[in-house]
Amino acid sequence: MSNTNKPVPGEETFYPLNEPAIGEVYRDVGVYPQNTKVPALFQPLTLKGVTFKNRIFTAPMCQYSSYNGYATDWHLVHIGGLATRGTGAVCMEATAVVAEGRISPEDLGIWSDSHIPPLERIVRFAHAQGTKIGIQLAHAGRKASTLSTWVHSDIAKSRVADTNVAQENENGWPNRVYGPSEIPFAHDYPKPIPMTEQDIQEVEGAFATAIERCKKAGFDFIEIHAAHGYLMHEFVSPLSNVRTDQYGGSLENRLRFPLRVIKRCRSAWSKPLFVRISAADWAEGPEKVGDEWKQWGIEQSTIFVKKMEEIGVDLVDCSSGGNWSEQKLPIGPGYQVPFAEALKKACPNLIISAVGLITDPHQAESYLQSGKADVISLARELIRNPHWPIYAAQELGVAVHVANQYQRGWTRMLTPQKKE
Numbered sequence: 001m002s003n004t005n006k007p008v009p010g011e012e013t014f015y016p017l018n019e020p021a022i023g024e025v026y027r028d029v030g031v032y033p034q035n036t037k038v039p040a041l042f043q044p045l046t047l048k049g050v051t052f053k054n055r056i057f058t059a060p061m062c063q064y065s066s067y068n069g070y071a072t073d074w075h076l077v078h079i080g081g082l083a084t085r086g087t088g089a090v091c092m093e094a095t096a097v098v099a100e101g102r103i104s105p106e107d108l109g110i111w112s113d114s115h116i117p118p119l120e121r122i123v124r125f126a127h128a129q130g131t132k133i134g135i136q137l138a139h140a141g142r143k144a145s146t147l148s149t150w151v152h153s154d155i156a157k158s159r160v161a162d163t164n165v166a167q168e169n170e171n172g173w174p175n176r177v178y179g180p181s182e183i184p185f186a187h188d189y190p191k192p193i194p195m196t197e198q199d200i201q202e203v204e205g206a207f208a209t210a211i212e213r214c215k216k217a218g219f220d221f222i223e224i225h226a227a228h229g230y231l232m233h234e235f236v237s238p239l240s241n242v243r244t245d246q247y248g249g250s251l252e253n254r255l256r257f258p259l260r261v262i263k264r265c266r267s268a269w270s271k272p273l274f275v276r277i278s279a280a281d282w283a284e285g286p287e288k289v290g291d292e293w294k295q296w297g298i299e300q301s302t303i304f305v306k307k308m309e310e311i312g313v314d315l316v317d318c319s320s321g322g323n324w325s326e327q328k329l330p331i332g333p334g335y336q337v338p339f340a341e342a343l344k345k346a347c348p349n350l351i352i353s354a355v356g357l358i359t360d361p362h363q364a365e366s367y368l369q370s371g372k373a374d375v376i377s378l379a380r381e382l383i384r385n386p387h388w389p390i391y392a393a394q395e396l397g398v399a400v401h402v403a404n405q406y407q408r409g410w411t412r413m414l415t416p417q418k419k420e
């Protein structure tokens with residue numbers, strides 16, 4: 001037996017090898033009797049031949065830290081920090097497929113080949129740490145050219161900009177903001193230009209080109225952003241889409257463009273394909289009155305997701321809101337889980353991810369145990385506690401591998417427990 005600090009093979013620099021991967025359960029129950037029964041959160045998941053070591057996924061989180069769309073060392077540290085702390089997958093933030101599809105001037109982008117190398121570096125680091133990594137491909141639609149969150153206001157609201165619009169002299173493009181219809185998100189948002197058939201085809205093509213760049217960067221999965229009031233959500237919702245052509249009106253018409261993008265991405269990408277949706281607009285009143293759809297909701301979402309399943313989407317990440325400025329969210333622990341549950345019931349063979357105010361390991365485990373979802377995605381809890389997967393293992397009484405360098409902080413979780 002050789003007593004060397006084994007390196008990750010094939011890397012130019014020295015990284016100690018993690019065996020098993022960080023956040024993966026130890027399978028040797030002789031050493032860890034407490035691992036005889038593995039919680040659902042730590043069961044691996046294989047999609048299209050890609051194995052995710054557990055079911056705790058890092059949700060995409062905009063960092064507003066790019067210049068001209070380029071990933072920087074901030075992204076390497078931020079994503080790298082999550083990739084070393086045990087989530088089964090890390091999804092990089094909303095990444096614009098065209099420059100005018102950025103939410104803010106500082107969004108990440110993938111509209112040129114020169115965006116690939118810094119992304120590839122991050123992917124390579126995540127892989128060296130044994131973590132699967134994906135990217136959320138996005139177009140902000142009518143919510144483009146807006147200010148980065150902290151530029152608009154501070155949390156205390158001691159300073160609030162008088163508009164959300166990023167002007168030309170603030171690196172914005174307020175006169176080149178597109179959407180399905182000429183309806184701004186709110187009075188202090190850009191006025192969108194209704195997309196022509198050519199605009200629609202160009203965006204569809206940009207998604208396909210972005211996929212080719214994702215292949216070069218080496219991503220394991222792609223998530224299409226169809227949530228939070230951005231372009232795809234704008235097309236499906238009757239609140240933001242009042243078109244009278246083949247892309248508006250009936251549900252079939254409103255779904256046409258997003259489904260075409262998803263289909264195009266599916267045919268270009270053989271690895272796992274995820275789609276994030278908003279399951280409801282949370283505007284006042286019902287989703288449907290008589291034969292008329294009044295706002296986007298779970299009934300239409302279910303039809304949308306069934307079509308995605310037919311196209312071959314592997315996972316649907318179920319969020320909500322973002323398309324109606326007066327939305328009333330029933331904020332509380334797991335408040336979006338009922339939507340995930342409804343989709344899971346309608347599409348039992350499709351992998352469904354639940355997201356939104358999931359903070360407690362027992363809460364998260366219960367959603368999987370009861371079949372409401374197959375995967376849990378976390379955002380803010382991982383900002384507060386990037387080690388959440390390891391903490392969850394400790395709380396659920398199971399031993400998982402911690403990055404070699406961090407093990408001394410987790411000796412309680414890593415101590416074998418005697419069989420009772």
Ligand SMILES: Cc1cc2nc3c(=O)[nH]c(=O)nc-3n(C[C@H](O)[C@H](O)[C@H](O)COP(=O)(O)O)c2cc1C
Nearest residue numbers: 059060061062093094355356357358378379380381
């Ligand atoms: C800083 C920050 C940035 C976010 N950026 C994105 C994003 O790029 N794409 C996206 O779909 N959702 C984004 N979200 C939403 C999260 O992915 C998540 O759905 C939401 O925060 C609810 O989950 P949580 O309660 O675990 O935070 C962001 C959230 C935060 C806090």
